[in-house]
Amino acid sequence: MRLIKIDKDENIKCNKEIKNYLDPDYIYVPIEDDANILVRNHDEINLDTILWKKENKEILSSVSGKIVGLKNMYVNEKLKKCIIIENNYREDGVIKKSKRKIDSITKEDFIHIINKYTNISEDFNSNNLIVSAIDYEIYEMVLSKLTSNYADEILDTIDAIIKILDIKKCLLVIKDNDSDNVISLLNLIGTYPNINLKLMPDLYPIGNKSILTRELVGKEKTIFLDVSDILNILNILRKGKPLNYKYITISGNKLNKTVVLKVKLGTSIQEIIDNTFKITDDDYHLVVNGLLSGYELNSLDTIITEEIRSIFITNVITDKETKCLNCGLCVKHCPVGANPRTGYKMDKCIKCGLCRYVCPANRRWVNE
């Protein structure tokens, strides 16, 4: 294994606090091309109103309120047209459905419902299942936190999925230094004989899907989910709708603490920054999805999507790039064996950022 331990920044404090931000003033819902939009401007809508449909897919409103127009917002780095919903904070239209038994569903229905409400694009015909509770990047702590808060639900749901999909081998993977989760899961796992707990070293990028799969099952076909997917699936199976919120890590050396924020999908990052935390310095950069592999925000008009795991408010390392030393550390530590200097195997690059991190000459190898 060529993975490495990342040196932690002592200025970043990890106190694992969970905060809610579930009542945003506005929600922005991105519209896919060729989607059939079912609402119009100035419409009053309820929670879970279907906003648009496309083939099998439906997008529901995560708040109740009023449609107030369209706006171009950044959605995963791309500018997209979004429906703006002004929140009336009333959560109108909440229907308390009775909870369904989650393991009574058939495999076909399961696949149909997952494709309808989520972006999970796994091949559910595989016999192996890996469920990861390992956060991808350093300082990210959502998966670890969800595992410690919802261990019972997660294990129940995994057990149900095993039965629904007829899984032969299931691994629940956590970091070996995640001591709280190791202890609690070891106590619980005995009642779930189909689930095997697997501890992995705290190395980067072990949380990456392809790396973790390679380390655990090699090239075998495997369904890969993380614990947030499991909780989303639980909600879909029980209530027939996906979660309309998401947990993200807010961290960085320009913040006085690290928090896990529970936030509605479609909330703008501008609103989160204005209302939820104090930044200790005016000179900061906003980095989404990790300090190593993430990207810097072009605009605060960016919305929270399923793909966003974390936001870092941080400074930039100002050390100048110098001539390549030919030390070969970038090649030595590349988890896929690529060479960013010559482009060798770069088609396999997972953009983990390790080559940039280890480079003593401060070369910015990836995404140049």
Add this chain to the structure above:
Amino acid sequence: MNKYIDSKLTIKKINITNLLALLPLLISGFYKNGIKLYALGLVNILGLFKPLIFDVLGLFLGILVPFIVDNFIKHKKRKFLSYLTMSHYPFYGLILASIISINTPIHIFLLVLFICSLLSLILKKSNVNIVCLMALLIILIMNLKGSFSFLNIYESTNNFHLTPLDYFIGKGSGGINTTNIILLLISIIILFSQDYYKKEIPLYAFITYLTLILGYGLFRNDIILILDSLFSNSILFSYVFIASDMQTSPYTKLGKIIYAILIGIITFILYMYYPELAGIGAILIGSLCAKTIDKIVER
């Protein structure tokens, strides 16, 4: 593209670690070729400090040359002392001071070091191992003058029958700071624990050379030949400090192994004809092939 997190490994740390790894050998070289000779009354006060003079001049020129190139040719303003940790040339200077014979005239050392470093920095020929080239030039000049020998004045005036232990405590012949194998082992421990150090190179080069020498020595039934071939003429030192030079060695794992085996074989061949050139000659030839080896491996 911006960078938000960085490992603790910097060029400064690499250079300081390399210098620290060399330090025990510098002290042992000063004792063997300075203090001991002075105590025996074989050299004067200048002779006492001659090993240190080489070290200090090597270090100084290693700072001065890149300073001159940057400030007067490239017009980049930097502090003189920053080159101690930011440039590889102080380390190169010290390595050259370590690998040459104590009999080398100081002016030849200075001239070769200054001119070669300057040309290397201006021409940017990063595929030639500059230390080997400089050491080779010095040996050739000394040979032309007919005065080349690795033996110091005490060793050349006495006959010795060295035991295996003698080689380990620095009694073998070789460069000024290169003969003490025990202290070299300490340097190896320091360097092998570093992530950036290309440990495959000295390891495989030594294994290859050892295998060939063992075969040859056993065939000739000559144990002294084996010991002498392994522990004299600065071959081990060259493998540890010069062959693993970042700029002029391959970076792919297989490339490093091929390069090391190549060096081991060339060392053995050269040793048969020019023992004092064996290590540096092999590395010089190897360094010329390093980039090609990497290209072939990646292909």
